[in-house]
Amino acid sequence: MNANCESINVCKTYAGKPALEDVSLQINGGEIVALLGHNGAGKTTLINSLLGQIKLDAGQCLVNGEDAASRTVRTHRAAMLQVSNVPDTLTIQEHIQLFQAYYPQPMPLPDVLSLAGLTDMAQRRSKNLSGGEKQRLMFALAICGNANILFLDEPSVGMDIQSRRRMWQAITDLKNQGKAILLTTHYLEEAELLANRIAIIHGGKIIKQGTPDEIKQVSNGGEIQCRTQLSIDQLQRLPGVIKVAHQDRRMNLTCEHLNHALSALLQQDFNLSHLTASGATLEQALLAITDNA
């Protein structure tokens, strides 16, 4: 059976305030799903539900077809949660060895160290770790059990660019091995690069799901760069334009409706040159989706 993990119509209320409302999400083996949303949108509550850590008011969470809270599925999944600090008297290698002991067939230690980029610091005590080093250790603890379902809660927060890219590679490798991966992140570049599917959660509801391309199409917005005879004032009055910036003669228009702005611009300035237009970024799409929700 392939690895898979899903929430079905899950509802959870905290102190009368709905944290999850009818949330259904499925993550299959060989797939990365990015869960995006504001802080407090319900990402962590959903992960905790899939970890079997909280009692649901309604609905169910399944891990490989079994109840997420049951003991038998605990070795099928692993999580990278956010911790403020790590017990600092053990070495990195000792921490990993302990978590390996929790799983029946752990990943060999050298592989864990190399995937997490910790080979050179295996013998170091986990004291005074930088934010990025701490994240790499947490990543190592999540992957060391060789579980086929992984929850990565903001994995690359606080990392430098180099370690972030290495972690992206490791996550992609794990996906290619057939693992089902749920990722939350505030770095949209990360979501766009890694995710096969994006789910947007807002106010405890999943309001949009799709591939990164499908999500981006939701927004009509975009950017136009050009040289034009029109004044800044005239540009600002064009339909669909929300912001105008310029660098020397080169204009940069931020549009809420790219097509409207572009056709108006072409009609008003026949001498338009150096034109480039690009569709919405994931960030614009995300903002458009959550603002309308």
Place this chain on the structure above:
Amino acid sequence: MTTANLTKINHSQLLFTETKLEWLKTLRQPAFTLPALLFPLMFYLFFGILFAKTTEHSAYMLVTYGVFGIIGPALFSFGVGVAVERGQGWFALKQASPAPAWSMIIARTLVSLAFAVVIISVLFIMAATLGKVTMSAQHWLSLFAILLAGAVPFCLMGLLFGLFLPSNSAAAIVNLIYLPMAFLSGLWMPIFLLPELMQTLANVLPPYHLSQLGLAATGMQHQSSVWVHAGYLVAFTLMMFAITVVVYNKRRN
């Protein structure tokens, strides 16, 4: 499903690793280990040997400082250790992992017991050499066994503290409970020297009952029947166990 999921975790290997690392973790924290080891030894040296008028006093104080000595590591390892890891989010990570609760609890208990063995042994050596305490082999052995077994309820009590104390003030609060409780149980000063009211109050304190059992085991005079003291400790242990299970499970909601 892959074969990985069909094989079982090696439980003895898990317990070995968990205990070994818990032990290393503790040893590498001299700020915890040194006071836990030195306080009871120092106190016993002053109040049980240097200031003692007779070897009977030294023998009596050996029992009470023995109780004092074994409670410290139990309360601190669990109470402060668990509270700190909970505050870090580390405890939640372990709860989300397949780590069974028993492996952490047994590992920490074994480490507390190892500390207790060291403390009791050094106290015994001090008592026998510097304090000139003489007892039959059977008395030495039963006292050793009672002190060691007596550490278990305090491990549970510590675990309970660890589950609800705020992590940044856990050490201070545990001290605020540990030290007055030790005094009021007659661990520092014989219970019969305390005012009547405090002697009555001591009846609700588990260290009092443990020390009385220790006195009984070494053929010394004790306050009530052995069964009363033992019964209280058993009841206390079961109650701590029940509350701990409830609190531990409640945190999962």
